[in-house]
Amino acid sequence: MLEKPQLPRHKIKRLGNDIQIVLPSKKNIFRVIWYVLGLIMWGYMTGAFIYVLIVITKITIWAGGITSAFNVFSIFIALLLILLLSFGGVIISSLFRQIFGKEVIKVNSSVMSISRQIFGLERISKYSSYSLEDVSNLHVSTSQNKQISPFAPRESIKTFLESINALLGKNGIIAFEHEKRTFRFGLEIDEAEAKQIILAIEESLPQ
16 A cells, blocks of 8 residues: 655745745644653642742741851752753743744745744844855755654653754754854754755745
């Protein structure tokens, strides 16, 4: 029995010589469940740290602020809480990106812009727009498209780092060079779809 080829996720809109490519995030129910479980665990841990911090603060006040050991310990707990909140932010952003995220690539006669959006809100960075005069070597880079199982215990840290890299825009199967730096986009697409996107971009570039 022949398998039906997967339909491409990206959609192309053309306005004259300008082009817009919208690439919705790849929905993965197992990864969503993984993020939700991580969010639940993060909530319990955050609540526990807040409770401990409140108890220590009350003891310090009751002791008249003379217990320096408690003061140091409360500062340590507060720093851990800040780190934990940052970790939760990554989980929440990764979950929303998995469900609602998309990449938008726009190309006109002079500029190529790449934005990653959640709920239609763009993540703007210093390197979000690129002058076509300085863009070169647009190609497929399969080395950055390794899939990681979100349920493999050994790969938990790698999954977390992959999420951070995705949020920072360091992942992607399509690569190009701009001002002696390499940039990537096209998260979680296969090589065939990447080639379709590259072809669509190249067709819209000025001769």
